[in-house]
Amino acid sequence: MLWGGGRLTIDKIHYLVQGDDLVPVAATPFARDPFFGYTASNQREWIVEKSQDTILGDSIRSISLEDIRCGGSAHVLEMIRNLPKGPFCIVNAAHYRDLEVFTLAVLDAEAEGKRFLFRSAAAFVAVRLGLEAKSLLSPRHLCDLNSPTGGLIVCGSYVPGSTRQLEHLFSQGEVEPAEFSVTQFVNGDSPDKYVTKLTNQVRNRLINGRNVVLFTSRQYVGEAGTQQGLALGRSIAWALAQIVRELGIRPRFLAVKGGITSSEVAPRGLGVKRAIVRGQALPGVPVWELDENSLYPGLKYMIFPGNVGGPDALARLVKSLAGTDDAQRVDKRTNLMNP
Incomplete structure (x- = not known):
């Protein structure tokens, strides 16, 4: 099931769903915005670009779809535990299930005293709050x-x-x-x-x-x-x-x-x-x-x-x-x- 907005992250590349195609976001009109534009679809490169090189790419971590889908929440939890204090971490996701596995690991980490600051789309908020699927309003x-x-x-x-x-x-x-x-x-x-x-x-x-x-x-x-x-x-x-x-x-x-x-x-x-x-x-x-x-x-x-x-x-x-x-x-x- 695809969430509203049609945005996915696979191998750190952020995509916009357009019809049957996955288009890297740097190739969309939104990347040419006069104020908020960007040249990178890779989120690691995007962070470096937006920080004007004050954040180094080597310091940015990533949780891949393989980590989520093959390792499960226990593996993701261990990755989160090993994050040093304060780094950026990219979370790849292409389905609600990916977010659910990641969220379970986050909840366990928070129970251990970890604290996080999220920048995300609305889909993660819904999963994090445990909101159930709901029909469109009439x-x-x-x-x-x-x-x-x-x-x-x-x-x-x-x-x-x-x-x-x-x-x-x-x-x-x-x-x-x-x-x-x-x-x-x-x-x-x-x-x-x-x-x-x-x-x-x-x-x-x-x-x-x-x-x-x-x-x-x-x-x-x-x-x-x-x-x-x-x-x-x-x-x-x-x-x-x-x-x-x-x-x-x-x-x-x-x-x-x-x-x-x-x-x-x-x-x-x-x-x-x-x-x-x-x-x-x-x-x-x-x-x-x-x-x-x-x-x-x-x-x-x-x-x-x-x-x-x-x-x-x-x-x-x-x-x-x-x-x-x-x-x-x-x-x-x-x-x-x-x-």
């Missing part, structure tokens, strides 16, 4: 089906996969696009006035029961890989969060696409300090239920990473929330780990 668990207000999708992600999903969604004619022009925001007379104007446009459409997609213009603006460019990206995410906060209307549903965008909209736009993860809307798309202290208590907040889903994924989600698509019923046959 539309009635994702939105207020009786609300006259329209739903809102916010897309700050500009990776090619997100752009293809937007194009497919717009071709269906079931949503109203609201473009956040980065050029106007950056070069206009008043960024605040521009944000207010766009907020009013989105609010009026939601009040009229229309589903709205607020998305950033697709061209990249800024200096790639610089602090100035990173600050610009953050200011755009803050502006999107401000629009959500100033709407003054609870959307019928809310999905946010992009890691930085969703991480800003939650606290800055919705005042989220605590939420409950209820499950997934689509594979790799976790759903939060916002707490009573947020702007809209009980609202389901769908976090749609930029690198998740095929070209029709966003359109399928919108159709399922509108009750016009069979995709949700088909997906519910496949049990997937909670994020």
